[in-house]
Amino acid sequence: MLRQTPNHDSVAVTGSVIGLFSCLFGWFTFKPNRLVAGTSFSLWESAGWGIAAVIIMLWLLCLALSLTGSGKKRAILLGILANLLLVVTFILAGLETGRLMAGEVSFARVSLGAGVWITLAGVYIVIFGIRQRLFGSRIWLNLISWTGMVVFVVLLATGWLNNVSIMQEFMGREERFIQELLRHIYLFGGSVAVATILGIPLGILAVRSKRAEKPVFFIANITQTIPSLALFGLLIAPLSALSFAFPVLREFGIRGVGATPAILALIIYSLLPIIRNTFVSLRQLDPAVIDAGFGMGMSPGRVFRKIEMPLAAPLVLEGIRTASVQAVGNTAVAALIGAGGLGWFIFQGLGQAATDLIVLGALPIIGLALIVDAVMRTAVRLATPKGLTGGDS
């Protein structure tokens, strides 16, 4: 390697220090019922000094490794350590919650304390920091990035984490959870699909016609400045008026509250990134390339299919990615106007001051956003023509 590497990795150092700090906070909180404050237990109080020492040792090792160099071997070692910490934390979470819950009544809850969350944050900061050093070897990159997630899912499936309070909330509402998760996917997926079908032609129209460009962007931009909650609210009045005037519309689900205004608002939000990226993707094309296409006798349709479309596709997909990730988050708010979705748990939790319920809604939304992001990034990568990737054939 010719590039001179700095002799430490500041991101991994930050992650390790944060990880060490986790030991200063409580790891588990026992509550006789889910509404009271409860008692907090530190790492050594619950797991004992031995385990605490092992965890502190692992973090110190991480810190030492990230302070003393930034080579690839070190990155792999750091990645293994980080994943080890993750697995130990997950196992501990199952063990300790089980121990604390033993013999308790069903109202009792053991929730994960700040220490656990900080540990997770520290681990993923370290992994994020070393990722770029591993771009050379896809196997290690994927192994280190995803092992923790896989272990988590396996533990979840085997019931190891069933005593954690969030899981207890989940188990009481399993059917509802799956229903709301599917509804969430339906709401954001449907909206983005419709926004794509509308947005791409609008973007093309804006590029092709000077007259259309201004109004298209004026409307698309202005909708972005309305806060999502306000937009959801704003749509209630006209839609309920509409359904009152034409009651037959109610049979198609058009009402002031529920899915219709939510989907409408989400479509409006998703339009701008898609229109804008379609517009830019076509506008940025080298005019000489288009001119050459026509000059060689391609028909306008062929120029569009063979030149403009393949060259514009990555940027258009990038717009759909932005819209999708944004829509996953915005859909949470849709629960407020009765559209359902994972936001329902968040607002229920807020109403009952039940943190675990909020987390039960929020965590899957984050997970969903990450998955959608990863899937769309892959799509962008696959759609990028070989000649545009900067190099080797």
Added chain:
Amino acid sequence: MIKLENATKYYGVSIAVDSLTMEINQGETCVLIGPSGCGKTTTLRMINRLVEPTSGRIYVNGQDTSQIKPDQLRKSIGYAIQSVGLFPHLSVAANISVVPELLKWDKGRTAERVEELLTLVGLDPAEYAHKYPNQLSGGEAQRIGVARALAADPPTLLMDEPFGAVDPLTRERLQAQFALIQKTLKKTVILVTHDLDEAIRLADRIAIMASGKLVQYDTPEVILSHPQNKFVHDFVGTDRALKRLSRMGIESLIKDTPSIKVSASMKEAQAICRRSRWIWVTGEDNRLIGWLDGAILKEASSVSEATVYGEAEEIAVTRNATLKEALSRMLGQGLKSIPVVDDKNHLLGELTLSDIELITAAAETKDNA
């Protein structure tokens, strides 16, 4: 053959091309030149209907272009532009195959043609066919652009500053190569440029344009010796005599010159030195490798020791160089003669400054007569 009859183009109220009438003969290279905004590019683009004339008619091979569908017309006319416009998402081979594909050639024939064309423009097919445009240098890209324009072997070629976007050295090489290709292909070429040297070098006829009108349309020789009016006179500049040299080849001026093999004995060398102070030195394979100074030979122990070595590309010109190139090399190196080599660097003879003077003086008197 291409014929323009009162071809006119208005953009709004401003006129870009003003009732242009001209004919371009089969197999000739016609260069459109003039100050920017003179309408030369518009004229070019009217021929393949990338720009529709406001009025007037244009005929390509006897057919009125307004009667042919634009796509159809363009498939039969090669088109190369300054910014090349290679499709970045397609490999070099796929770029060249665009028109053959539009014409529905079968795969085998297209692949063969790609190979043929890459070889023609001097790029190794094995190395270049699968490259992408972003892996090419500017000069390579422009050569691919020319190859692409030639793909379906169109009888007519439209080129808009095809050698514009590269450094002067590369441009000169591309021009020389194009001149050579055109010598064998004999396409009807219309080339737009703002570089007078390029026009003089490549054109059979130059069309000088100003504000949408044709000012003078003639062979480079006539334009240089008899500019029609003050505009053309100023446009071709005060170095007309020098420019004319670039229309003249050196081949007829090459004369024999003493040379010696590097392995020759001292005796042979001394014999030649009695007749001439400078001797060109060649290797065993007759390739030029340097020269020898009689004065140094006296103190040396072998021919090889007395030889001043130099690359043939540096010290000699090739037989298809122009007088202008040869002269500029001589002046640059302060020599009164320069060796001439063939394309394998074999020594053919030499060219002397006094011969160049003679021939230019003769041309001058012929013009004034």
